[in-house]
Amino acid sequence: MKSILVLGAGRSSSAVINYLLDYARARNMLVVVGDVSQAAARDRIGGHSSGQAVAFDIRDLQQSAETIAHADVVVSLLPAHYHPAVAGICIEHRKHLVTASYVSDDMKAMHQHASDLSLIFLNECGLDPGIDHMSAIQVIDRIRASGCELSGFESFTGGLIAPETDPDNPWRYKFTWNARNVVMAGQSTARYLHEGQHKYIPYQQLFLRTTPVVVPGHPAFEGYANRDSLKYLDAYGLKNVSTMLRGTLRYKGFCSAWNILVQLGCCEDTYELSDVATMTHRDFINRFVAGASADSVEQKVMMKFSLEKNSEALGKLRWSGLFSDEKVGLDSGTPAAVLEHILNKKWKMNAGDNDLVVMWHRFTWTEKGRKKAIEASMVVKGEDAVNTAMARTVGIPMGIATRLILEGKISQRGVMIPVSPEIYEPALAELRSYGIMLNEREVDS
Amino acid sequence: MKSILVLGAGRSSSAVINYLLDYARARNMLVVVGDVSQAAARDRIGGHSSGQAVAFDIRDLQQSAETIAHADVVVSLLPAHYHPAVAGICIEHRKHLVTASYVSDDMKAMHQHASDLSLIFLNECGLDPGIDHMSAIQVIDRIRASGCELSGFESFTGGLIAPETDPDNPWRYKFTWNARNVVMAGQSTARYLHEGQHKYIPYQQLFLRTTPVVVPGHPAFEGYANRDSLKYLDAYGLKNVSTMLRGTLRYKGFCSAWNILVQLGCCEDTYELSDVATMTHRDFINRFVAGASADSVEQKVMMKFSLEKNSEALGKLRWSGLFSDEKVGLDSGTPAAVLEHILNKKWKMNAGDNDLVVMWHRFTWTEKGRKKAIEASMVVKGEDAVNTAMARTVGIPMGIATRLILEGKISQRGVMIPVSPEIYEPALAELRSYGIMLNEREVDS
Numbered sequence: 002m003k004s005i006l007v008l009g010a011g012r013s014s015s016a017v018i019n020y021l022l023d024y025a026r027a028r029n030m031l032v033v034v035g036d037v038s039q040a041a042a043r044d045r046i047g048g049h050s051s052g053q054a055v056a057f058d059i060r061d062l063q064q065s066a067e068t069i070a071h072a073d074v075v076v077s078l079l080p081a082h083y084h085p086a087v088a089g090i091c092i093e094h095r096k097h098l099v100t101a102s103y104v105s106d107d108m109k110a111m112h113q114h115a116s117d118l119s120l121i122f123l124n125e126c127g128l129d130p131g132i133d134h135m136s137a138i139q140v141i142d143r144i145r146a147s148g149c150e151l152s153g154f155e156s157f158t159g160g161l162i163a164p165e166t167d168p169d170n171p172w173r174y175k176f177t178w179n180a181r182n183v184v185m186a187g188q189s190t191a192r193y194l195h196e197g198q199h200k201y202i203p204y205q206q207l208f209l210r211t212t213p214v215v216v217p218g219h220p221a222f223e224g225y226a227n228r229d230s231l232k233y234l235d236a237y238g239l240k241n242v243s244t245m246l247r248g249t250l251r252y253k254g255f256c257s258a259w260n261i262l263v264q265l266g267c268c269e270d271t272y273e274l275s276d277v278a279t280m281t282h283r284d285f286i287n288r289f290v291a292g293a294s295a296d297s298v299e300q301k302v303m304m305k306f307s308l309e310k311n312s313e314a315l316g317k318l319r320w321s322g323l324f325s326d327e328k329v330g331l332d333s334g335t336p337a338a339v340l341e342h343i344l345n346k347k348w349k350m351n352a353g354d355n356d357l358v359v360m361w362h363r364f365t366w367t368e369k370g371r372k373k374a375i376e377a378s379m380v381v382k383g384e385d386a387v388n389t390a391m392a393r394t395v396g397i398p399m400g401i402a403t404r405l406i407l408e409g410k411i412s413q414r415g416v417m418i419p420v421s422p423e424i425y426e427p428a429l430a431e432l433r434s435y436g437i438m439l440n441e442r443e444v445d446s
Numbered sequence: 447m448k449s450i451l452v453l454g455a456g457r458s459s460s461a462v463i464n465y466l467l468d469y470a471r472a473r474n475m476l477v478v479v480g481d482v483s484q485a486a487a488r489d490r491i492g493g494h495s496s497g498q499a500v501a502f503d504i505r506d507l508q509q510s511a512e513t514i515a516h517a518d519v520v521v522s523l524l525p526a527h528y529h530p531a532v533a534g535i536c537i538e539h540r541k542h543l544v545t546a547s548y549v550s551d552d553m554k555a556m557h558q559h560a561s562d563l564s565l566i567f568l569n570e571c572g573l574d575p576g577i578d579h580m581s582a583i584q585v586i587d588r589i590r591a592s593g594c595e596l597s598g599f600e601s602f603t604g605g606l607i608a609p610e611t612d613p614d615n616p617w618r619y620k621f622t623w624n625a626r627n628v629v630m631a632g633q634s635t636a637r638y639l640h641e642g643q644h645k646y647i648p649y650q651q652l653f654l655r656t657t658p659v660v661v662p663g664h665p666a667f668e669g670y671a672n673r674d675s676l677k678y679l680d681a682y683g684l685k686n687v688s689t690m691l692r693g694t695l696r697y698k699g700f701c702s703a704w705n706i707l708v709q710l711g712c713c714e715d716t717y718e719l720s721d722v723a724t725m726t727h728r729d730f731i732n733r734f735v736a737g738a739s740a741d742s743v744e745q746k747v748m749m750k751f752s753l754e755k756n757s758e759a760l761g762k763l764r765w766s767g768l769f770s771d772e773k774v775g776l777d778s779g780t781p782a783a784v785l786e787h788i789l790n791k792k793w794k795m796n797a798g799d800n801d802l803v804v805m806w807h808r809f810t811w812t813e814k815g816r817k818k819a820i821e822a823s824m825v826v827k828g829e830d831a832v833n834t835a836m837a838r839t840v841g842i843p844m845g846i847a848t849r850l851i852l853e854g855k856i857s858q859r860g861v862m863i864p865v866s867p868e869i870y871e872p873a874l875a876e877l878r879s880y881g882i883m884l885n886e887r888e889v890d891s
Binding site: 189190192195196197198199200201202203204205206210263264265266269271272274275276287288289291292293336 | 634635637640641642643644645646647648649650651655708709710711714716717719720721732733734736737738781
């Protein structure tokens with residue numbers, strides 16, 4: 002009996018596990034779900050006849066190897082830094098591997114070895130990275146097939162909340178994914194290509210230099226640049242592109258408010274704050290502004306950033322309770338840890354909340370001497386707190402990729418990302434049946 | 447014959463070497479100057495009968511040990527990261543050590559060992575750290591002796607240029623010390639104490655949150671905070687102080703112009719820029735602003751920072767050639783390396799230039815229920831390009847400390863900084879004879 006091993010049963014694992022269970026049932030296969038909590042694995046399977054829950058801890062390499070040895074394909078939802086260990090065992094026991102994580106240098110180094118053993122190590126096969134690659138390269142290949150060459154590509158993806166969720170939340174944002182990563186986002190200089198020039202945006206400018214993003218039928222969005230937009234030039238075969246920018250998408254107004262926290266130094270993670278145990282939210286902000294009195298923290302922030310009392314940015318900070326006298330509720334922490342803890346009080350997903358995934362691409366090229374531009378966008382709404390848009394858009398592509406591997410539909414071998422037609426064509430077609438698809442429109446170039 | 451070993455004959459070694467040569471001549475001692483360039487060591491000695499030049503490379507530990515074994519006291523002017531190696535040999539061969547560098551964790555770890563061997567490892571005995579400690583603690587001890595307790599201490603020191611040097615230079619600044627350190631200054635969050643509260647200033651705020659500094663008879667200065675102002679609370683015995691801030695001093699207006707370079711990201715050292723070989727100064731700045739055209743770089747900077755065309759800050763950048771079409775002249779480099787190279791074209795000390803060292807302290811305390819404040823300041827002007835104020839104010843304290851050690855005037859043992867009266871009283875008295883002294887004045891508290 003063929004067996005699929007899914008590693009990790011945490012938040013956002015539901016969609017890929019459900020996809021694979023349904024696939025396995027019809028084909029008499031087994032889906033083994035491994036998690037440090039066997040109970041969590043059991044919960045995810047929910048009594049499905051094709052599922053089996055096991056305790057799995059990648060830090061126990063011997064036991065991990067025994068579990069992996071029984072699988073035909075391994076789907077890893079573990080934190081990215083565990084993937085080299087998983088991949089090492091997959092090489093040893095000759096197993097294919099699917100992840101939604103960025104290809105690390107360690108992973109890249111296994112390419113030849115995996116290729117020699119005829120293994121598929123398919124990474125970046127979730128939402129972002131994942132659907133963004135697949136949907137972008139499909140358009141790029143089509144433009145290329147028409148004899149034209151892409152001149153510009155911009156792409157932003159974000160995990161937001163649906164309009165009816167928490168309608169008074171002025172950020173229009175909650176933590177739908179890793180909260181710590183959200184607080185720490187952007188701390189390395191971003192690099193991108195603009196009209197042939199290499200451009201650099203340091204952290205202190207990142208949330209000030211945003212790109213407006215329009216998706217018809219939705220409120221205005223904005224995007225900020227991700228760390229290195231240039232690294233996909235080769236993967237996408239974009240040798241002559243003059244503009245290349247990838248980034249993160251938020252509702253318009255998020256970035257200018259977040260920028261205040263960045264400028265104050267609230268997102269730093271390099272040192273421990275003193276006296277966290279007795280600290281209120283207001284005290285926390287007061288650490289980062291001049292002057293003694295904590296009473297006037299809000300005024301000091303207004304002065305510093307030239308904000309009106311009823312400005313949108315200040316309203317967002319106020320709504321998040323950053324000027325309140327509530328105790329932080331931690332014993333210690335870095336600024337980033339304290340900020341995450343404060344924000345989580347309002348930004349935690351509650352029962353009834355629905356998330357919203359938004360992806361947007363812009364392609365420009367010249368056709369018969371005329372400049373052309375297409376914008377493609379996707380909006381996916383979560384169904385409930387378990388079947389989130391994030392879980393579905395990350396998980397279903399991984400499920401489809403696993404299916405393609407089991408059915409022998411992928412001929413490529415080694416470490417790869419989903420940019421070849423044999424993967425993206427069937428994957429995008431099947432995603433469409435789940436309502437996960439991009440809509441294109443021609444726009445002014 | 448007693449022997450003093452001076453390690454390092456670079457820029458700014460002249461004053462300490464001259465001091466020690468004069469001292470040695472009268473007492474039939476020998477001053478051995480060791481440098482990787484024996485010729486440089488010979489130059490510094492200048493044929494003085496009490497001097498001897500040797501080749502010295504701390505990376506050759508065996509030869510270094512042989513040289514150190516012959517000395518009675520070692521004065522190290524080597525880069526700070528070599529001091530643990532020097533100190534290790536000093537322990538092995540039981541030699542006293544004097545440096546002007548901050549006490550590193552490695553150095554601190556040697557305290558018990560040095561103390562057990564009855565050795566003096568005196569650090570932070572130059573200008574800043576050095577004279578700042580000695581002059582501050584003298585006042586603090588005096589206030590304490592009057593039965594009062596210091597409530598506030600602020601201190602700023604800077605190496606600037608004398609008014610007649612380069613009078614058209616709007617920064618009133620040149621590289622009189624380590625240029626790389628100037629470009630990289632402040633990249634860690636600064637911490638200080640303000641009216642009982644711990645405060646944090648991230649890099650992106652550092653050059654915006656300056657303290658005005660007034661020295662009678664001089665143009666206005668300003669100070670920005672150094673990394674950790676709290677680490678001297680214990681060393682100074684300041685248990686109840688509510689305000690403590692140490693920092694770097696510049697002429698007023700320096701910081702707001704420098705802040706532009708910080709905000710743009712020009713001071714980063716974490717990645718290599720592309721295409722440095724073909725880059726002009728203007729191209730360099732253009733990498734950090736939005737928009738393609740390099741022609742309008744100055745306008746883009748004006749817009750971004752809301753600057754008028756004839757504003758002082760913009761004038762400083764323009765004077766430094768940052769908008770010029772001159773080639774950078776490097777093959778590769780990080781932003782910080784390229785910026786240092788560009789700035790050095792105008793900020794290099796030339797023959798005829800004189801430097802200026804300025805130190806300023808502010809002490810506050812309560813005496814018989816009344817708030818009191820004293821400001822103490824020192825201005826030392828360089829004599830020429832070799833006998834700079836920086837070389838004299840760093841070197842003479844080290845020379846005096848060496849004399850005190852040779853004469854058995856220091857009873858303390860182990861790793862120390864010059865905050866005890868047995869060091870600071872004779873040192874400050876002798877520095878006064880060199881015209882190196884602080885003037886105090888009572889001010890409004």
